[in-house]
Amino acid sequence: MSDTPPELVADRYRLLEPLGQGGMGRVWKARDEVLHRDVAIKELVPPPGLTPEERQEMRERSLREARAIARLNHSNVVRIFDVLRTDGDPWIVMEYVPSRSLQDVLASDGPVTTARAVDIGLGVLGALRAAHRSGVVHRDVKPGNVLLADDGRVVLTDFGLATVPGDPNVTRTGLVLGSPAYIAPERAREGTAGPAADMWSLGATLYAATEGQSPYARPTAIGTLTALASEPVPVPRRAGPLKAVLSGLLRKDPESRIKADEAERLLRRAAGRRPRGNLSLLEGVRRPTAAGRREGTPEAAKPTTVLAEPEPATKLVPAPREPVDEAVPVVPGKTEVVPRKKNHPRPRTHPSTPTAGVRRGPLLCKKR
Helix, strand or coil: CCCCCCCEECCCEEEEEEEEECCCEEEEEEEECCCCEEEEEEEECCCCCCCHHHHHHHHHHHHHHHHHHHCCCCCCECCEEEEEEECCEEEEEEECCCEEEHHHHHHHHCCCCHHHHHHHHHHHHHHHHHHHHCCCECCCCCHHHEEEECCCCEEECCCCCCECCCCCCCCCCCCCCCCHHHCCHHHHHHCCCCHHHHHHHHHHHHHHHHHCCCCCCCCCHHHHHHHHHHCCCCCCCCCHHHHHHHHHHCCCCCCCCCCHHHHHHHHHHHCCCCCHHHCCCCCCCCCCCHHHHCCCCCHHHCCCCCCCCCCCCEEEEECCCCCCEEEEEEECCEEEEEECCCCCCCCCCCCCCCCCCCCCCCEEEEEC
């Protein structure tokens, strides 16, 4: 591979500017000259001094990353568009996400608020659940691989260390890859990595988001791994309502570590949100604001939801009747029948009067 990358890759993607570089690759912002859109392209950059076998291992790892991302279709996972080859080395064409990494945010702005940490946790958790359902284990969850997009999305990227079902493990025996500050204890101790290891790394990432550094941050990798193996998890000081989820995610025994469902429940509870599994049918209905309650209306008098407009109340009124002939007294001891005039008010009766028990017309329901 040439040290100077071509300006136009595969006669289609024009490289514009570098976005970042790690130990095994460089990410470029590029322009798709066919579809007229911006993309991100990951270029494989092997470090000097690698043997041919090690170089081939890097190629396989790059392809494994592409396959891992291609298995997923989730808004919190960066999308992959294509894989190209130049001089035998792969270039991965991915979605361009205008963003800053969580690591950059922590370095420039310091720890995030609890509410922002909850959003980040739910976003990364959504990506991990999608990956684990597809049999993919990320193995490198850390602030540097969490993008905080300009549009508000939280995107998990860099699946370069991910394991994919059906692919051979090309990592050499005894070599554990990953960031020591965010690696799970079982990976550091035994080299094993399952979904529980990703959950630990999520916990360490959220710990760093609220505290400013990972729980076992030390000046050297050896010092970090030693602390991970021998020291209890330090109690977070700024996490507030996130302490419960951090405690559950950072359990050293992977068997007792909380799963994704419990982590989501605790995250939503920390933010005062309703757990997704128990959503009410009325979720999203606007409720009265605190300002409305301060206006003096009792809380009980303010309905929180409106299901439907009630039917108008009804009352029973006598139906109009045709005039009937009725006996009325005219001379003491004698009676005669006279016709009643229309709209003549009917005298009120009492059970003791002669008109008591006279049959009335049917009753009708008349709306107010």
